[in-house]
Amino acid sequence: MKKIIICEHIEKSFGEGNEKRNVLDGVSVEINEGEFVSIMGPSGSGKSTLMYAVSGMDSIDSGKVSFEGKNLSTLREKELADIRRTEMGFVFQQPTMLKNLNILDNIILPSIRDNRKSATKITEKARVLMEKVGIGELEKRDITQVSGGQLQRAGICRALISNPKIIFGDEPTGALNSKSAQEIMDIISEINTEGTAVMLVTHDAKIAARTERILFMCDGKIVSEMRFKKYNGSDIDDRMKKVTAKMRELGI
């Protein structure tokens, strides 16, 4: 299996002098093409920091993060921004959208801003994606006129518009009720089945249990890992039991 991301001994701290705090403490991890990975751990254990380091959204103090063989630390900001824009998609707990633009414009704006010539193609692609995630009829709606789940679907369309190799999700279902959360997970799982790798940060055992590999973090280190077959909808209770047992064992 081809590796798309290789992280070697990454260290990251925040603060200076006596206030300095090591948040990533020599983390090494590899992500394969098309893999579905989640990160769990107590609050403050470094999950989001790891995801931002892995995606090149934040710098690291030492170690190495390679994306498809390119060392992210040695790239110029423009090269890094190009990789993030074309090869990676990002979904956050609360999608940041502009209030004065409708749903469609919010989805296409970042891509059109970077790539003016293909505005028509980008709009066509956005409409296909909106249809696929079930918000095809909402394109003219203002972002205040849709539900949290519908807004998150729009966030997923925006993340997918460049056909990224990997989607990073920082608690993408964290602000949703459990039904909407599972629907969003159905969409993310489908995207993954079609070949896009996914890396999620989550506190929710039911979300993590749907992924193929769970990285458990404590105090800036990956302390344990759990692997499952790709989720096919049938054995969620058994998977959840294993995840919660591991969380208890680790004191999470």
Ligand SMILES: Nc1ncnc2c1ncn2[C@@H]1O[C@H](COP(=O)(O)OP(=O)(O)OP(=O)(O)O)[C@@H](O)[C@H]1O
């Ligand atoms: N920009 C920053 N400046 C200073 N400290 C930070 C910064 N970002 C994160 N931290 C600190 O680093 C530690 C790890 O934060 P991080 O957000 O990675 O944790 P997490 O495991 O994702 O937590 P949570 O589950 O609560 O979101 C925390 O103590 C946090 O306060």
